[in-house]
Amino acid sequence: MKKVLIPLVLFIGLVGFLAVGLKRDPREIPSPLINKPAPEFSLFTLAGDAKFSPADMKGKVWMFNVWATWCVACREEHPVLVAFAEKNQVPIVGLSYKEIQPQDEAYKAPFDVKLALARERSQVWLKRHGNPYVTSVMDLDGRVGIHYGVYGVPETYIIDKAGVIRYKRVGVVTPELLADKILPLIAELNKS
Amino acid sequence: MKRVVVRVALIVSASVWALGAPSWASAQAATSGVAAPMSAGREAAPMAEDPKVEARLIDISPELRCLVCQNESLASSHAELADDLRREVRVLIREGKSDQEIKDFLVARYGDFVLYRPEVKPLTWVLWFGPFLLLVLAAVFLGVYLRQRRALPAPAALSDDERARAKQLLKD
Numbered sequence: 520m521k522k523v524l525i526p527l528v529l530f531i532g533l534v535g536f537l538a539v540g541l542k543r544d545p546r547e548i549p550s551p552l553i554n555k556p557a558p559e560f561s562l563f564t565l566a567g568d569a570k571f572s573p574a575d576m577k578g579k580v581w582m583f584n585v586w587a588t589w590c591v592a593c594r595e596e597h598p599v600l601v602a603f604a605e606k607n608q609v610p611i612v613g614l615s616y617k618e619i620q621p622q623d624e625a626y627k628a629p630f631d632v633k634l635a636l637a638r639e640r641s642q643v644w645l646k647r648h649g650n651p652y653v654t655s656v657m658d659l660d661g662r663v664g665i666h667y668g669v670y671g672v673p674e675t676y677i678i679d680k681a682g683v684i685r686y687k688r689v690g691v692v693t694p695e696l697l698a699d700k701i702l703p704l705i706a707e708l709n710k711s
Numbered sequence: 712m713k714r715v716v717v718r719v720a721l722i723v724s725a726s727v728w729a730l731g732a733p734s735w736a737s738a739q740a741a742t743s744g745v746a747a748p749m750s751a752g753r754e755a756a757p758m759a760e761d762p763k764v765e766a767r768l769i770d771i772s773p774e775l776r777c778l779v780c781q782n783e784s785l786a787s788s789h790a791e792l793a794d795d796l797r798r799e800v801r802v803l804i805r806e807g808k809s810d811q812e813i814k815d816f817l818v819a820r821y822g823d824f825v826l827y828r829p830e831v832k833p834l835t836w837v838l839w840f841g842p843f844l845l846l847v848l849a850a851v852f853l854g855v856y857l858r859q860r861r862a863l864p865a866p867a868a869l870s871d872d873e874r875a876r877a878k879q880l881l882k883d
Contacts, residue, residue: 670778
């Protein structure tokens with residue numbers, strides 16, 4: 520009896536470890552930026568010549584959402600963000616990430632040309648799909664993305680009143696995630 | 712009974728070793744099965760102007776993991792994010808940053824995951840020392856098993872009759 524039992528228990532243990540390992544998303548890498556100050560930057564916005572920096576949001580809980588018109592998953596996420604924005608819970612700031620891609624002809628064009636093209640494309644896209652953003656900043660070369668540890672689009676951050684990153688989501692924000700995780704966190708952050 | 716325990720201990724430690732060996736060991740051997748959201752299968756950008764910067768980039772980037780493709784190093788990846796990260800590393804090299812400072816820059820943004828050789832710290836102790844611990848455990852089991860086996864009486868020698876029968880059986 521024992522002869523069977525011991526290997527069986529060990530085997531079940533091993534299967535247990537493997538099962539847990541299989542269910543975890545290998546692309547979801549824990550961000551070291553949680554509970555760290557959101558990296559500073561100053562970038563042109565989508566709308567005009569004004570620049571935006573995270574310091575402008577001090578005193579507010581806000582959402583920072585990385586997106587691009589070429590990003591297919593963003594199209595899936597977008598209606599969720601639009602519906603969320605209508606509830607006016609927190610301001611959503613967009614980070615237009617590398618709108619001009621290397622395969623685009625304009626990739627090697629001067630900065631101004633790229634910026635104008637990226638703005639035009641983004642505005643057309645937002646007109647068609649709805650605009651959840653209070654403002655969207657243009658990260659043409661992806662440098663701000665690197666400071667925020669972006670490695671796939673979409674990504675979403677929740678930043679608290681003191682400018683500290685409290686949450687990061689890699690991948691699409693779903694209604695379930697909003698209800699179960701993000702909204703309770705926002706409520707908690709708004710209290711303090 | 713004992714024999715089963717030892718055998719199982721050996722098998723389990725071997726498989727845990729195989730599964731839990733530091734990821735840099737298995738990751739480089741395995742091919743990437745992970746979808747790369749931003750890689751577009753392009754050619755790697757040509758080498759930049761400054762050969763000194765390139766030499767250091769080549770020196771340091773095999774230690775760094777490409778985040779998008781996960782099983783490629785920053786040196787070998789063609790993904791777009793890897794291009795961007797190489798660009799950042801070039802900037803840091805030109806600023807005269809040390810290898811450690813460059814690694815710290817990336818770890819602060821992407822976590823220990825970017826390093827193929829994670830730092831030795833309490834969180835990674837299991838990763839670094841776990842396999843050796845299992846090896847020691849297996850060796851202890853083996854020692855105990857061998858000692859107990861030696862204590863067993865030696866098997867009795869065969870009689871002439873038995874030898875003849877064994878020969879007969881082997882012939883068939």
